Amino acid sequence: MRLQWKVIEAFRCMRELSLCLCEVTRDKHCTSICFSPFTFTEAVIMRLISSSARGPSSSCLTLTFLMLLLCCHIASILGHKSESALTVVENTEGGEGAGSDEDEEATVEEDEGDLEVVQPTEEWQTLKPGQAVPAGSHVRLNLQTGQREVKLGEEQLKYWTQEHREKKETKPSFSPDELKQAMKKIKEDQNPASKDADQQDSVSSKFRPLEELKRDMAQLDLLVETDVQVMKRLLDQFNSSNSTMQQRLSILLELEYLVHQVDNAQTLCSMGGLQFILEGLNSSDFRLQESSAFVLGSALASNPVVQVKAVESGALQTLLTVLATAQAHSVKKKVLFAVASLLRHFPFAQHHFLSHGGLQVLSELFRTDGRGALRTRIVTMLYDMISEKELISQAGLDPVLDASHEERVRQYSKVSLQGELLEKGWCSLVPQLLESSEHDYREKALRALLAMAPVCLEQYRSDSSLLGSLVSLRDQYQEMVQSEMILGEENGYFAEIVDLIDALQVKMNI
Structure with missing residues (x-):
C-alpha cells in the first residue's frame, strides 16, 4: 500500500513538471495534452490500487508501462511546436x-x-x-x-x-528613376553657364542670322535697313533737287513716325536733320511748314537732348516767328504743339520764351482765334508751366536733394511767368474761354484760373462777367451731376467741374 502511494506521489510531481513545461511553451494545446494523459494515468493507477490483490508482479509491470508512457509524453511536449505560435x-x-x-x-x-x-x-x-x-x-x-x-x-x-x-x-512616393531625374535637374540648375548656352542654342535654332536674311531678301530684290539707315536715306532724298513737294511731305511723315523713339530723334539731330526741319519751317509752302512743325514737336517730346540742341540751333525764335506770321490755322496748331514740347520741363527754354516776347505772341493769337481750339492749347500750355514751377518749389522743401534738383530749382526761379501773365492781361483773357460750349474748354479754363489766382485774384473779384459765368455754370453742371447720380456715377466728369467752380468761388470769397 505504501508503494502505491509513492507511485501516485511521483506521478503528481511529474504532472506538475509537465504543466511547467506547457507554461513555458505558452501553448493551450500543450495544456490540453498534458491534462489528458494524466487523467488517464490517474484512472489507471486507481485501477492498480483497487487491484493490488492480484500480486506484486502485475503491479510492477503496470507501473513500468506507465513510467514509459509518461517519458514519451514529456519528450513529445519538449519537441512539440504549436501551429498557432505567435x-x-x-x-x-x-x-x-x-x-x-x-x-x-x-x-x-x-x-x-x-x-x-x-x-x-x-x-x-x-x-x-x-x-x-x-x-x-x-x-x-x-x-x-x-x-x-x-x-x-x-x-x-x-x-x-x-x-x-x-x-x-x-506622403508621395518616388521611384528611383524619378529621384535620378530630380537630381539631374538640380545639377543643371546649379550650372547657369550651361543653361544659358542651351537657351541661346534653342533661340538660335528658331531664328536665322541677319546676314542670311539679307542675302535671301537681296535675291528677292528686297532691302533690309535699320532705322538709322532709313533716316539717312530719307534725308538724302529730302535734300535731292529731284524730289517733288509730295515726296518731301511723304518723307516728313515717315520721319515723324521714326522720331517718336528717343534714340532715333537724337540720331536724326546728329545727322543734321534738325537743320533741314527748321528750313522746312521757313518754307513758303504751308504744307511743308505744317509737316516740319509736326516732326519737330514729336522729336522734342520728352527728349531733353533734342530740346537742348533745338534751343542751341535757334528753333525757339523760328517757331515764334512762324506762329506770329503764319496764316493757316493748321500750321499754327502744329507750331503750338512744337512750342509746348520744347518748353515742357525745360526752364531754360521757358526763360528764353518769356524774354523773346512769347507771351505777347500767344496773347495776339488768343484774341484772333475764333474757333477756340488754339485758345485751349495756349491755356493748357500756360497751366502746365505754372504747375511745373509750383511742383518744383514744393519738392524743394525736401531736406534730401541732389545737385541736379537744386539746379532746376535755381533755373525755375528765373522764370517769372505769373508776373508776365498779369502784365500781359491774361487775367482777363483766360475767363473768355468759359464762354465756349465745349466742356473740355471750360475745364481747361477753370484749372488755369485756379493756377493764376495768386496774382489775378483782385481782377477776378472786379470782373462781373466772370462772377456771373461761375454762378451760371455751377447751376448748369449741378443739374448734370444729378443726372450722373441717377445713372450711378457719383464721381463723374461733371462733378469734377463743379468742384473746380466751388474751389474758385472759395478763393474769390463768393
Whole structure:
C-alpha cells in the first residue's frame, strides 16, 4: 500500500513538471495534452490500487508501462511546436511600446521565414495562424472564443495619431528613376553657364542670322535697313533737287513716325536733320511748314537732348516767328504743339520764351482765334508751366536733394511767368474761354484760373462777367451731376467741374 502511494506521489510531481513545461511553451494545446494523459494515468493507477490483490508482479509491470508512457509524453511536449505560435517582427513604422501585464506577452521565433505581418489598430482584431505582429503590440487570449487578438500598444498609440497616418498616407512616393531625374535637374540648375548656352542654342535654332536674311531678301530684290539707315536715306532724298513737294511731305511723315523713339530723334539731330526741319519751317509752302512743325514737336517730346540742341540751333525764335506770321490755322496748331514740347520741363527754354516776347505772341493769337481750339492749347500750355514751377518749389522743401534738383530749382526761379501773365492781361483773357460750349474748354479754363489766382485774384473779384459765368455754370453742371447720380456715377466728369467752380468761388470769397 505504501508503494502505491509513492507511485501516485511521483506521478503528481511529474504532472506538475509537465504543466511547467506547457507554461513555458505558452501553448493551450500543450495544456490540453498534458491534462489528458494524466487523467488517464490517474484512472489507471486507481485501477492498480483497487487491484493490488492480484500480486506484486502485475503491479510492477503496470507501473513500468506507465513510467514509459509518461517519458514519451514529456519528450513529445519538449519537441512539440504549436501551429498557432505567435511571432513578433520588428516594428519599423511605430513606437517601441511594451504590452500590458494583463495582456499575453509575445515571444520571438527566429526560424519562421516569410510571415504575414498584421498592422495593429486601436481596436482589437483577431489573429490568424501564421500571422506576425510588430513589437510593442498588445496581444491577448479571448477566453470566450479561444482566439488570440492584437491591438496597438500605448507607445504606438501616441505615435500613430490620426494626423500622422493622414500625412503618411498622403506622403508621395518616388521611384528611383524619378529621384535620378530630380537630381539631374538640380545639377543643371546649379550650372547657369550651361543653361544659358542651351537657351541661346534653342533661340538660335528658331531664328536665322541677319546676314542670311539679307542675302535671301537681296535675291528677292528686297532691302533690309535699320532705322538709322532709313533716316539717312530719307534725308538724302529730302535734300535731292529731284524730289517733288509730295515726296518731301511723304518723307516728313515717315520721319515723324521714326522720331517718336528717343534714340532715333537724337540720331536724326546728329545727322543734321534738325537743320533741314527748321528750313522746312521757313518754307513758303504751308504744307511743308505744317509737316516740319509736326516732326519737330514729336522729336522734342520728352527728349531733353533734342530740346537742348533745338534751343542751341535757334528753333525757339523760328517757331515764334512762324506762329506770329503764319496764316493757316493748321500750321499754327502744329507750331503750338512744337512750342509746348520744347518748353515742357525745360526752364531754360521757358526763360528764353518769356524774354523773346512769347507771351505777347500767344496773347495776339488768343484774341484772333475764333474757333477756340488754339485758345485751349495756349491755356493748357500756360497751366502746365505754372504747375511745373509750383511742383518744383514744393519738392524743394525736401531736406534730401541732389545737385541736379537744386539746379532746376535755381533755373525755375528765373522764370517769372505769373508776373508776365498779369502784365500781359491774361487775367482777363483766360475767363473768355468759359464762354465756349465745349466742356473740355471750360475745364481747361477753370484749372488755369485756379493756377493764376495768386496774382489775378483782385481782377477776378472786379470782373462781373466772370462772377456771373461761375454762378451760371455751377447751376448748369449741378443739374448734370444729378443726372450722373441717377445713372450711378457719383464721381463723374461733371462733378469734377463743379468742384473746380466751388474751389474758385472759395478763393474769390463768393
